[in-house]
Amino acid sequence: MLLRLDKRDTRPLHEQVAGAVRRAIAEGECRPGDRLPSARDLSQMLDININTVLRGLRGLRDEGLLEFRRGRGVTVAEGADRHSGLRIRVRELVADAGRLGYSPNDVIEMIRGTR
Template sequence: MMFRIDPTSDEPLFEQLVARVRIGVAKGELAHGERLPGARELAQALEVNVHTVLKAYQVLRDEGLVDLRRGRGAIVTGRAQAELSAVERAIDDLIRAAKAAHLSPDATATLVKEAMR
């Protein structure tokens, strides 16, 4: 799985990493028993502080999505693949409506974040 973050986003970097793993597990892109990149390796690849990656891994551990073991790294222990087709259809509808309203991706994301609070 390719990890990507947006350093210009208002969302903290560690939360972006957590979200990517959650989505990867939900979509079945990350399987039970799969090893995530080491914290140092991922931090270097993303050009972030290693503590950012460690914080993300700790949140995922606390949620039960990964198991952290010294020397073994982070292993996916997450739940089964979720059914996301309804969510993906709703997102497609949202994107069409946002484009029709001439909203930027950032404005659309802000609306979604506010609605989910």
Template sequence: MLIRVDPARPEPLADQIAACLRRAIADGDAPAGTRLPGARELAASLDVSIHTVLAGYQRLRDEGLIELRRGRGATVRAGIPDGRAAVIDLARQLVDAARRIDLDETELIDLVRAAAR
């Protein structure tokens, strides 16, 4: 599993880390039970702060994709419905695209509701 960040991109580094891992989960490269690299180890390999890595891991935890356990690290959760990580990634891309054209949250939600009908 390859995790890369690009400091020149406008996206925060923690979001880039989360996106790489989200794609690995969606593509099946990180199946349920996969232990993710330790935060210190990953921070050192990417030359970023450990807090940046932890912020990326926390986003994935909040999305229900990984479990974080003190002393045991981060693992990909079991029971994630197929495609969930991909949908989360697409949702983030949609939000980013909406922000670029100054679409407010209400308009975006209305568009998503209309598309879901």
């Protein structure tokens, strides 16, 4: 798995780590059941602090995209490929709406059909 971060990106590094892994899952580079490199290896590969990597990975675990298993490391969760692609599109939608002056709550209301 080849991950790269854009040092010019203004988002926090842990969000960039999560986004890079999310993209790898959505694009099929990482499939359900695949084991990710260790957090230590990822931190060295990306030249960032291991705690930053762990924070990004924990966020993906909380989203249901990754599973942390003692003795087996971090693996891509079953169904993560379907969820990851949708999450990317939702994030893009919210970002586009923000550029047009809408809040995330405005987008939610639009989806519910009340606006």
